[in-house]
Amino acid sequence: MGTFLFAIFLLIIGYLFYSKFVEKIFGINDKTPTPAYSQTDGLDYVPMSWWKGSLIQLLNIAGLGPIFGAVMGALYGPIAFIWIVIGCIFAGAVHDYFSGMISLRHNGEQYPNIVGRYLGNTVRFFINVVSIILMVLVAAAFIAGPAQLISQLTPLSFIAAIALIFGYFLIAAVLPVNKIIGRIYPIFGGILIFMAIAIGVALLFTDKQIPNLTLTSFHPNELPIWPLLMVTISCGAISGFHSTQSPIIARTLKKESDGRKVFYGAMIAEGIITLIWAAAGMTFFGGTPGLQEALAAGGPSGVVNEISTSLLGTLGGILAILGVIILPITTGDTALRSSRMILAELLDKFLTNMSGKAKVLLVTSLVTVPTLYLATIDYSFLWRYVGWTNQVVATVMLWTGTMYLLKNSKFHWISGIPALFMTSVVCTYIFYAPEGFSLSYQISLRTGLSLTALVLIWYVKQIIVHKRPPSNHVKSKAS
Incomplete structure (x- = not known):
């Protein structure tokens, strides 16, 4: 229990101090006027209070990630606590802050x-393609999961449940952000927090002992x-999906100082929820053998559901039902909204003669067809490919933040070190994972670290280039 409580304490300290740094x-x-005022359009650019933005951001980035991912990550034992704390404070929250604030600085791009x-x-x-694929995969996965449960609990068939959820997705994706998302999602965000706190408190008073990190319990898997x-625990530590969601809220911030509370703060809150689950x-x-049996069953x-009802x-x-149905739906619709916004920017040159509403409907339809098709195939198959693409997107965002800091002569290491770490993660994973090349662990490790070394060389060159004073091309006039 001591390791668990200390981990929560560290996350709170991380927000109080490192976020300010x-x-x-x-x-x-x-x-400086924020895009919510300078670009107001009544659809995506709408001023909202920071607390409402924080709850919406938490719901958008969380979904079932900090619950399902945490339960799967629990198979690794108490070492998962370390990854959640370090990953959240130094990588995930930094990633979320820069993805939101750099977007804000560029008119909500x-x-x-x-x-x-x-x-x-x-x-x-490359990242346009990967991001849209990730959004479509997330939206499809977050339709299929709730639809399966709805079909089990109600007379509706699986296909009818998909149609019902998808209809809501379309409505939420095209309506102004303050109509549905701004009004309902703060309530759902509060439910997510309440659910986690209730489980956490119940755990403290149960007769079962939360395992501490020791040499024997270090890694039972x-x-x-x-x-x-x-990759298993991404939401709650670091997740590239968040960088696609942050611009939604960046377009609603009233002032720049709200960014720390909204972007960094929501990630810390998600980290605490992940620790609890x-x-x-x-x-x-x-222990892990019992958890493995429960997951298999x-x-x-x-x-x-078993943990929630028992505690x-x-x-x-x-x-539990609200969580497993509502949370993925509310993340899936913002995934679809993000894919609509990304594709609209990508096709902007070709849609200049269209009205705003017609453009929104056209672009939304372009991403809904593949989403609807993928929602009908195996959920676990979809989720396998979400993991790696998600962390690739996170790695690229960290490098983007690093280059932003370098170009503005700021302390780039706060983003650069996590970027190198995640580069080694994704490079090693793709060679080792079944959905990748399925190579041996040793070969995958050596290949991943070798590719990371090449990226490190590029990083060092960028540091040298940006520290070099500008050359003087002004030639003196001949006397």
């Missing part, structure tokens, strides 16, 4: 365009920690 390096100016500004057009094209843990997974079933949703009774069952 990051904010100071970025450099805020509340006198979407993630791919921000990448293009600081990493070049080649990377922008046979699978290698590196890099699998860093990871602890619940490690504790409730008497009922999957993550079955595990969450909280009828209330827990209601919260």
